[in-house]
Amino acid sequence: MNESPKTPASEPAPQGIRxxxxxxxxxxxRSIAIALALGAFVIVIFLVTxxxxxxxxxxxxx
Amino acid sequence: xxxxxxxxxxxxxGVGDYIELMKPRxxxxxxxxxxxxxxxxxxxxNPVLGFTALIxxxxxxxxxxxxxxxxxxxxxxxxxxxAGRPVxxxxxxxxEAAGFGMTLAVFSIVTLGLLVNVTAAAxxxxxxxxxxxxxxxxxxxxxxQNIVIGxxxxxxPPVVGWAAATGGNIAIExxxxxxxxxxxxxxxxxxxxxxxxDDYARAGIPMLPVVAGERATRRQILIYTLILAPLGVMPWxxxxxxxxxxxxxxxxxxxxxxxALRVRKEGSGHVASKQMFAxxxxxxxxxxxxxxxxxxxxxxxxxxxx
Numbered sequence: 001m002n003e004s005p006k007t008p009a010s011e012p013a014p015q016g017i018r019x020x021x022x023x024x025x026x027x028x029x030r031s032i033a034i035a036l037a038l039g040a041f042v043i044v045i046f047l048v049t050x051x052x053x054x055x056x057x058x059x060x061x062x
Numbered sequence: 063x064x065x066x067x068x069x070x071x072x073x074x075x076g077v078g079d080y081i082e083l084m085k086p087r088x089x090x091x092x093x094x095x096x097x098x099x100x101x102x103x104x105x106x107x108n109p110v111l112g113f114t115a116l117i118x119x120x121x122x123x124x125x126x127x128x129x130x131x132x133x134x135x136x137x138x139x140x141x142x143x144x145a146g147r148p149v150x151x152x153x154x155x156x157x158e159a160a161g162f163g164m165t166l167a168v169f170s171i172v173t174l175g176l177l178v179n180v181t182a183a184a185x186x187x188x189x190x191x192x193x194x195x196x197x198x199x200x201x202x203x204x205x206x207q208n209i210v211i212g213x214x215x216x217x218x219p220p221v222v223g224w225a226a227a228t229g230g231n232i233a234i235e236x237x238x239x240x241x242x243x244x245x246x247x248x249x250x251x252x253x254x255x256x257x258x259x260d261d262y263a264r265a266g267i268p269m270l271p272v273v274a275g276e277r278a279t280r281r282q283i284l285i286y287t288l289i290l291a292p293l294g295v296m297p298w299x300x301x302x303x304x305x306x307x308x309x310x311x312x313x314x315x316x317x318x319x320x321x322a323l324r325v326r327k328e329g330s331g332h333v334a335s336k337q338m339f340a341x342x343x344x345x346x347x348x349x350x351x352x353x354x355x356x357x358x359x360x361x362x363x364x365x366x367x368x
Contacts (some may be wrong), residue, residue: 023072033077039172044114048177051110 073158075302079148083131083159084124084166084296089219091221091346092123095243099220099236101357102302103227111178115226118174119219122186126193128163133198137265143258145176163194181230182222183191190217208271213247214240234301237292239350240347245290246346249283256280257332258327262283274320275329280326283338287322294349304360314345 019027050057096119102114119120126309131138131149139150140171141173148154156161167190175183217240224236255262262269270353271279294315298308 003364019071019072023074025070026074029077030073030075030080033080039180045177046174047110050115052106052200 073155074152075148075158077245079153080128080162082148083128083154083162085127085130088127088216089120089123092216093120094347095239096219096223096226096356098354099223099239100227100241101354102220102235107227111228114175115178115182115201115223118170118178118183119222119226120169122174122190123219125163125166125170126190126223128159128166128336129190129194130198132159132163133194133340134202135159137203137267140256140265143261149287173199178226179229179338180198182226183220184337185222185225189215189222192218193234204268206268206273208268209251213244216247217241217243234300235297238296238300238302239353242290242293243346245293246342248286249318250339250342250346252279252283252286253325253335253342256335276330284319284322284326287318291319294345297353303353304355305361307349308354310352311349314348317341318345 073321093116097116100107100115117287131147134144135147135149135156135166138147140143144150149159167187170188171187173181174186184222193215194210197208197215202210220239220243221232221236224239225232252270255271256276259269259276262274270282291317294311296307297303298305298311308358318338318341321334321338
């Protein structure tokens with residue numbers, strides 16, 4: 001038996017997910033928060049690296 | 063437990079929901095006690111490393127909070143105090159809370175280990191594991207001793223702070239701080255549970271007043287407070303803190319015992335238990351704040367014991 005999926009010609013083609021204003025705003029705010037957190041993480045790693053290296057940070061092998 | 067999700071909607075969770083998952087009020091107490099543990103430690107802590115350690119401890123505490131809210135979403139939904147949390151409200155999906163918590167846990171532990179020291183990182187990892195697995199997943203739903211044993215997780219942050227400052231040498235002082243918070247936890251939470259008994263009973267959590275009744279709970283609050291008050295004075299008796307700390311510890315310890323006696327006598331009312339719950343927060347804050355003041359003034363004006 002060969003049953004093909006029945007799609008009425010009147011049904012519109014799927015258009016994906018449309019985000020509401022609220023969802024878009026929430027996503028944007030979350031993205032900004034993640035960016036800030038990552039930025040802070042990078043700064044912490046940088047500062048600790050400088051502190052750990054101390055004066056040696058300027059010593060470069062020629 | 064069956065969860066039916068008709069259709070997965072794009073998330074509307076804001077940054078505030080994720081901050082709420084980290085239990086900011088608990089986090090602030092954790093950071094404060096860890097800071098005291100760190101500053102009481104002998105020697106000098108590099109401010110950058112100290113700050114980094116505190117951030118890691120704060121994020122670790124947030125991770126534990128998020129994992130707790132993920133696992134406890136079913137009982138949180140049945141209690142008025144917790145029904146407004148992001149997961150029971152449906153603003154954050156359980157899986158999102160779990161992923162958020164796990165990511166923060168791994169990041170905080172690994173960062174503390176790589177940037178500060180491995181002992182502090184191991185202790186932080188143990189604290190998170192203890193809170194999430196031993197307390198949340200196991201004890202909370204199975205025994206009225208849940209908060210007694212689980213309290214160890216809340217008592218560990220000053221030890222983590224001390225380990226971060228000393229490179230891992232644990233002495234008697236952080237153990238004393240641990241014991242103070244450990245014996246503070248039961249009277250604090252039992253005082254709360256006395257006037258939230260219905261909530262806990264509805265959620266099926268075997269809190270002491272639900273299982274053993276109010277009378278037994280009021281007696282237990284008094285017993286733990288009688289152990290706590292002398293412990294609070296110990297840093298002075300053992301010479302780790304000055305007489306100012308000692309006097310404050312004696313005074314607030316006396317008030318705690320007085321309140322515990324009133325809770326015991328109260329019978330069925332809840333006025334004294336509400337006062338006890340509120341004052342217990344002030345008690346712990348004052349003890350640790352005085353230790354901090356003592357240490358800072360000791361450094362500034364020459365240590366009293368020296």
